[in-house]
Amino acid sequence: MVEFKGLPSPDDLLILLTVARLGRFTAVAEALETTHTTISRRITVLDKRLGGRTLARTPQGWELTELGRRAVQAAEGIESSLGSLSARLTNKRESLTGLVRVGASDAFGALFVAPALARLQQDHELLRVELVTATRRLSQNRSGLDLEVVPGTAEAPRIQAVAVTDHVRRLYAGREYIRRRGMPTGVEELAGHSFVGYAESALEVSELAYGRQSVTGEAASFQATSIFPQVEAVRAGAGIGLLPEYVVRGDTGLVPVLHHEIERHVRFWAAARSESMRSPAVRAVVASLIDEARSRQDQLLPRPRVWDGQLE
Template sequence: MDRQIDYRHLESLIALLTVARLGRYTAAATVLGVNHSTISRRIDALQKAMGGHLLTRSPNGWELTDLGRRAMTSAEAIEQAVASIGTEEDLDALSGHVRVAAPDAFSAHLAAPALAKLQQRHPQLVFEIVSETTRARQTRTGMDLEIVIGEPSVRKAASTKLLDYELRLYATAEYVKAHGTPKQLSELSNHSLNYYIDTALTVDKLDEATSALPPMRRAISSTSIAVQYAATMNHAGIGLLPVFLSKHYANMVPVLHDEFSYHSEYWLVGREEALRNKAVQETVRALNDAAANGDWFIPPFSPY
């Protein structure tokens, strides 16, 4: 017969809940405002109280054991009970930390504005957006949600497609005046490309994007799409850039649009435990709504 949870261990249950959602003690410590050793002590105390291991280490970070899942049910019930305490106005409020990893263009032009609107409605919500372009890895931990390019292959996580997007070639009028306008794909071999750093690129879909192009020397390569725009807008070469941004900037001249485009998708990935969190659920809803409505934030001038 399982031991009963001692509800004096409320802080330990919240620590377990947070580690289960984020997969890392350090990430849980950051969210809860304590240090790593405090999280460890609280989990150890809870394991002693329940008479067994609650977490096990895996390639995905820390995951719940069967006993841990039973404790998680109690932790979620406590979280919901605490959230239900307060005025009628408080009942509709959300609070807590939500951590999101996403490519920088998505972060700046869709995620940040969408989550800013959500945060205005729920001032107690805190968002952390980690801007990076990488695949959904089995070792990904420390995030509630992750936005990736291309359909992910993950386990013990849910994924859904947010939207399609397209990459095309662009240059400036100054660049094509100085170097000529390529009339066919083969002529691109005489031009420089601004794109991701080959050796730093871990996303298969972005790697595939250049496979239909002839070999091109690199002008300025970067892991940041903002840097790629800055290089292209300053006439360093031809950029392979997202249409949803480039079409709004008058100084972006289309190059070979009748002959080349590359299509991909943004996908949303979340750990199963994290997706049971109401704040995370509302974050997913806000991102889905923004994607469905095409709510891209386009500054009236180029930020690059």
């Protein structure tokens, strides 16, 4: 039986809402520019006021109890009302407010997520965004992000995932490499070539891997943690690389390799806690990402190229 002791502080309810979205006191403290101890103390005060526990610790971070879920519903109403008030006081039409932290892979984050966020801000001037880029799978232990945009799969406890777009990766080589080593005419000839790929010690997304290991059991001879140095290494002649078309399409320094025989389709997902997915700002970010991807499908899923045999 919950012993209700009076209305809680709206500030404490908003702190609880932020914990529900980010999952870690340290991440909330950073977001609110305070300390872990302060967050813990405010949640304790809130629990005493409501007469029960609002949070439970799990391997995936802090999760809401039934009482916490009811309290968060009230917090979401407060957040919405404050957003409306802020818009009126600044003489702007009602719009999205607050800070949204988004994680994304390096290339997709730079070339698709960043422009989608920038365009969203043009319509919602009070919205602040923070983009963190790294190629990794969805965090199993909450990362302190409101939304993660990840390639491959998006499976983790208590998360919601929305498909953003598919993209295709194909093999490319530098012109100098083909002059030196020759163009493979079939999949079986790849075993005799060098490959550029992700650093195996850091790669978390198996769908992005392709190299000599795929055909001979050996690792790629040139490895990097980001796609951008891989592209430069391929262009410089280090080997053949499985590269995203949206990054290299139209690059005259690269030659298509076996495009009609080998290609890999990888899906990007937008994933977040259910509490984050209910946030109007997060939902708007997801919609903006999908719109950006749909408007540029020709870059994400172009047809295979045919090599014209020219190396000059």
